[in-house]
Amino acid sequence: MGALTLTQVTKAFGKTEVIKGVDLRVEDGEFCVFVGPSGCGKSTLLRMIAGLEDVTDGEVAIDGVRVNETAPAKREIAMVFQSYALYPHLTVRDNMGLALKQAGVSKVAIVEATNKAANMLSLDVLLDRRPAELSGGQRQRVAIGRAIVRTPKIFLFDEPLSNLDAALRVATRIEIAKLHRDLKATMIYVTHDQVEAMTLADKIVVLRAGKVEQVGKPMEVYNNPDNTFVASFIGSPQMNMLSGAALGITAHTLGIRPEHVAISRDKGSLPGRISHVEKLGGETLVYVQVEGQGLLTVRLLGEYDWQVDEAVYLSPDQTRAFLFDAGGLRIRT
Amino acid sequence: MQARQNLGRTIAAHAVLITWTLVALFPVFVIVVNSFKSRKAIFADPLSLPLPSNFDMVGYTTVMHQGDFFQYFLNSMIVTVGSLFCVLLFGAMAAFALSEYRFKGNTLMGLYLALGIMIPIRLGTVAILQMMVATGLVNTRTALVLVYSAQGLPLAVFILSEFMRTVSDDLKNAGRIDGLSEYTIFFRLVLPLVRPAMATVAVFTMIPIWNDLWFPLILAPGEEVKTITLGSQVFIGQFVTDWNAVLAALSLAILPVLVLYLLFSRQLIRGITAGAVK
Ligand SMILES: Nc1ncnc2c1ncn2[C@@H]1O[C@H](COP(=O)(O)OP(=O)(O)OP(=O)(O)O)[C@@H](O)[C@H]1O
Ligand SMILES: [Mg+2]
Numbered sequence: 001m002g003a004l005t006l007t008q009v010t011k012a013f014g015k016t017e018v019i020k021g022v023d024l025r026v027e028d029g030e031f032c033v034f035v036g037p038s039g040c041g042k043s044t045l046l047r048m049i050a051g052l053e054d055v056t057d058g059e060v061a062i063d064g065v066r067v068n069e070t071a072p073a074k075r076e077i078a079m080v081f082q083s084y085a086l087y088p089h090l091t092v093r094d095n096m097g098l099a100l101k102q103a104g105v106s107k108v109a110i111v112e113a114t115n116k117a118a119n120m121l122s123l124d125v126l127l128d129r130r131p132a133e134l135s136g137g138q139r140q141r142v143a144i145g146r147a148i149v150r151t152p153k154i155f156l157f158d159e160p161l162s163n164l165d166a167a168l169r170v171a172t173r174i175e176i177a178k179l180h181r182d183l184k185a186t187m188i189y190v191t192h193d194q195v196e197a198m199t200l201a202d203k204i205v206v207l208r209a210g211k212v213e214q215v216g217k218p219m220e221v222y223n224n225p226d227n228t229f230v231a232s233f234i235g236s237p238q239m240n241m242l243s244g245a246a247l248g249i250t251a252h253t254l255g256i257r258p259e260h261v262a263i264s265r266d267k268g269s270l271p272g273r274i275s276h277v278e279k280l281g282g283e284t285l286v287y288v289q290v291e292g293q294g295l296l297t298v299r300l301l302g303e304y305d306w307q308v309d310e311a312v313y314l315s316p317d318q319t320r321a322f323l324f325d326a327g328g329l330r331i332r333t
Numbered sequence: 334m335q336a337r338q339n340l341g342r343t344i345a346a347h348a349v350l351i352t353w354t355l356v357a358l359f360p361v362f363v364i365v366v367n368s369f370k371s372r373k374a375i376f377a378d379p380l381s382l383p384l385p386s387n388f389d390m391v392g393y394t395t396v397m398h399q400g401d402f403f404q405y406f407l408n409s410m411i412v413t414v415g416s417l418f419c420v421l422l423f424g425a426m427a428a429f430a431l432s433e434y435r436f437k438g439n440t441l442m443g444l445y446l447a448l449g450i451m452i453p454i455r456l457g458t459v460a461i462l463q464m465m466v467a468t469g470l471v472n473t474r475t476a477l478v479l480v481y482s483a484q485g486l487p488l489a490v491f492i493l494s495e496f497m498r499t500v501s502d503d504l505k506n507a508g509r510i511d512g513l514s515e516y517t518i519f520f521r522l523v524l525p526l527v528r529p530a531m532a533t534v535a536v537f538t539m540i541p542i543w544n545d546l547w548f549p550l551i552l553a554p555g556e557e558v559k560t561i562t563l564g565s566q567v568f569i570g571q572f573v574t575d576w577n578a579v580l581a582a583l584s585l586a587i588l589p590v591l592v593l594y595l596l597f598s599r600q601l602i603r604g605i606t607a608g609a610v611k
Contacts, residue, residue, distance in 0.1 A: 052506045073512030085503035089525060102512035146511075 001063055002076075002153030002186035003028045004049065009058035011044055011210075018044050020210040021058070026154075026188060026203070028063075031180050033197045034190045035233070036207035042190040045207070046156050049188065050079050062153060073102070075154075078147035082159040084139045086131040086146075092118075093127040096146045117148040120182070121175070137168045144176070148183070157189040161196065176200065194236045198222070206230050228328040231255045237285060237297045242316070244323075246292040251323035251331055258285070258299035260320040263306070268313025272296070277306050288314055361587065368392050368580035375576055392581030395568075399578065402585075404557065405564035410589055412474050412560060413542050416481035420538050421531055423482070424489030425497075429519050431490070432497040433505070443494065449487030454480065455547060465552055472555040480548050485538040496530035497523060532600040535593075543590050561586050 004026040011019035019041050026032045034042045047053040049060060051072035060067055067075050078099075086095050096117060097110045105113075118124050121141045131139055140160060147155055157176070161169045177200055180187055191197055197204055198218045206213040206221065206229075213233075214226045225231035232238045237258050244251040262268065263286060272290035286298040286306050296314060306312070323331040366382055367375045374387035383389075396402055431443045454461075461480060462471075470476040500523050508518045524531070549563040565582035568575040 047506070050506070050510060052509060072506075072510045077510065079507065079510050081503035081507060083501055083503045085501060085507040087504070087508075087522065089521070098513075099511035146507075 001028055003063055004154060004186065004188070005059075005061040005064070006045075006049075007059040007061070009045075009048065009060060010056050011041070011048060011053065012056045017056075018210050019048070019056075022207075022210075022212055024205060024212065024215065026186060028186055029184045031187045031189065031200055031202045032205060033201035033203070034188065034205050034207055035192060035194075035197045036213075037233070038192065040207045041210040042192075042207055043158055046079075046158055046188065046190050049154070050077055050156055051075050073099075076150075076152050077154045077156055078150045078152035079156040079158065080140075080143050080147050080160045082162055084131070084136075084143045084163075086139055086142055088131055091128050091130055092123060092134070092142050092145075095131070095142060096149045099146070099150045113149045113151075114145075117145045120148065120179070121145050137164055137172065140164060140172060141175075144179070148179070153186065155185055155187040157187065159190055159192070161191075161193070173200065194234070197234075204234075206233060208233075225255075225322065226330050228253060228255065228324050231322055231324075231330075237299065239322075240296045240316075242293050242296070249323075252326040253324040253328070254316070255322040255324060256316040256320065258297040259301075260317040261296065261298045262315045262317065263288070263298045263300070264313050264315070265310070266313065268315040270296075270314040270316075272312060272314060274306055274308050274310045274312055277308060279303060286312075288312060290314065364580050365584045365587075368577070368584040370577075372577055375580075389577070392575075392577030392579075393585075395575060395578040396581045396585065400559075400564055400567060401556070402561075402564060402582075405559050405561045406585075406589065408474060408558055409543060409561040409586075412477045412481065413539055413589075413593075415474070415478040416485060416542050417535055417539055419478065419482035420485035420489050421535060424486050424534065425493050425524060425527070425531065426519070427486070427490045428493035428497050429523060431494045443490075447487050447491045449483070450491060454484045458547070458551060462551060470552075472553050472558055474553065474558050476552045477548055477558075477560070480552065481538075481542045481545075485534075485542070489534045489538065492534055493527060493530055496527045500526050528600050532597040535597045539593055539597075540590065543586075 004024075006022050006024040009019060009022045010017060022045060034045065036042050044053060048055050051067065051070060055068050062075060062077075087098065090098065093114055096114045100110045100113060114127070115124075118127055121144060123138070123141055123145055126134060126138060126142070131142070134142065140163070144160070160176075161172055164172060173196055176187075176189075180200075189196070189200060201218050203215060204218050204221050205215050208229055214221055214230045216224070221230060221234050225234065228241060232241060232255070235257060239255045239257050240261065242254045242256065244254055247254060270290050270293065272288040272293075274286055275289045275295065276287040278285040278287075281303070282301070284300045284302065284304045284306070286300065286304075288296050288298060290296050298314065323333075325331055363379060367379060369383040369388060369390065369392075371387050371389035371391065374381070374383075374389070381387075427446060431439060431446070465471045465476045470479070504522055504526075505518050508522050513521070544562060545560075546562045546566070549560045550566075553559070554563065561582070565579060565586070568578040568582065
């Protein structure tokens with residue numbers, strides 16, 4: 001059990017409105033990811049769900065019960081922070097067991113719950129150490145373990161992997177995905193990492209400046225963006241945005257993903273000049289300066305020997321293009 | 334090249350520090366050394382070490398027999414420790430409230446509480462005395478503790494609130510989610526992390542209190558509540574001063590502060606913050 005409903009939720013710090021009326025429903029057992037540029041209010045929204053930040057207006061409900069006035073500890077949620085936030089004076093075991101101890105659970109039950117969680121995350125050997133004696137990755141696993149021990153209705157993660165190095169990030173990401181499958185709990189996860197968002201989410205919520213821009217399954221959001229913001233925010237490298245006027249079409253903007261642009265030495269609709277080439281092994285990114293359109297990205301699978309300053313022609317695959325109106329909204333035909 | 338330059342710098346830095354240490358310790362050294370000498374030797378050669386020929390404990394014996402010196406010590410200790418306790422506890426609590434909670438007038442309140450740093454409390458001596466007379470607190474140690482708490486709080490609130498702002502919000506929030514009360518968060522999570530700042534405040538608060546002559550003289554000159562600084566004044570007369578006794582009393586008065594300082598400085602150095610966040 002752990003469905004979350006937000007109804008017209010707003011948050012203002014003094015006079016500045018940071019969350020501007022968010023409606024959202026997260027089903028029980030769903031993995032929901034909040035993405036958005038820095039400062040758009042992801043953490044604030046998460047903290048409001050946790051009860052760490054007052055709701056200025058609107059309603060937060062868990063399992064249909066309004067929790068606006070409920071203290072964080074009483075909401076049956078658990079939160080994993082970017083900075084781990086382990087208690088420095090407690091051992092790993094006590095860190096993980098503190099919430100249950102506060103809730104008045106018996107010692108035996110606490111030990112059992114702690115051992116079970118430690119087992120899941122292979123923390124068994126670390127149980128008697130203090131946070132200062134752990135590596136970054138181990139600390140984050142303890143923080144996740146502390147969340148599991150509480151068996152909350154909803155797990156909240158605020159960029160839990162951003163302090164880890166690349167390899168550890170992948171490993172922990174897989175661990176979190178596995179955890180979600182095993183526990184079947186509702187999880188809400190904040191990140192600005194594309195890959196984390198796309199791979200973990202059942203549902204992606206794209207936020208901009210305190211407003212929800214689009215909600216949907218990762219592939220829906222990727223393949224069917226509602227507006228230019230979502231189109232260029234989801235997907236890496238970014239979608240190319242071409243001016244419709246220069247192309248001679250009625251739409252204001254034509255969006256095309258870099259993998260859907262063909263590049264050729266002798267024929268194509270857009271003449272340009274290569275300004276930079278990035279070879280990543282599995283793929284090659286070619287940046288082409290096009291008259292009247294600016295810098296466009298072409299993504300090619302495999303290795304190619306394009307030279308900087310070479311004159312080339314680009315042809316966007318019209319069947320894969322997205323059209324947007326002057327307000328940035330998608331024109332669906 | 335780099336290493337040599339660093340060595341040169343290290344030597345220069347240490348030379349400056351050692352010079353400063355010598356300058357700072359010199360008066361203390363002179364006091365302690367001379368307290369063990371006879372009166373004649375003090376004036377004849379103030380810088381020489383006590384030799385068997387001029388060694389004399391007369392200062393200490395005078396101090397021990399004149400008045401109830403042990404009681405004066407105890408009074409100073411009670412007043413200093415009591416004030417320190419109040420300043421640290423209430424200062425830290427006010428600082429926590431100012432740095433942690435958003436409420437109307439937060440900044441104004443912070444400024445108001447810090448105002449005392451700029452206004453010397455002695456300006457209010459007459460009013461304070463009237464207040465103490467009205468409440469019947471004249472000639473009590475409580476009066477001194479109250480006044481010194483008021484004197485120490487502004488700086489304590491100011492320094493501690495700056496430090497408390499640096500304590501990770503995530504840590505406090507994790508505590509809230511785990512069901513810790515605000516008091517537990519304050520005492521168990523935040524205070525240990527600002528221990529170095531607390532120690533700094535403690536040292537800065539303690540020394541002026543221990544050394545103060547003004548308020549003991551005005552508010553608590555009674556024999557049973559006299560502090561050590563006031564007690565030593567009996568040896569300084571308008572016409573004759575018993576230097577042996579004065580120096581002995583001063584030497585003895587250094588000891589308790591030294592102990593307190595050592596206690597706090599250990600806290601200053603020990604950092605248990607590692608591993609809390611990041
Ligand atoms: N206590 C506060 N007082 C005033 N403004 C705040 C406060 N906390 C956050 N804000 C503002 O709210 C906005 C959203 O902040 P938030 O931390 O939610 O962003 P975010 O989406 O999590 O960004 P990031 O990806 O960088 O973590 C920011 O513009 C920030 O300046
Ligand atoms: Mg954030």
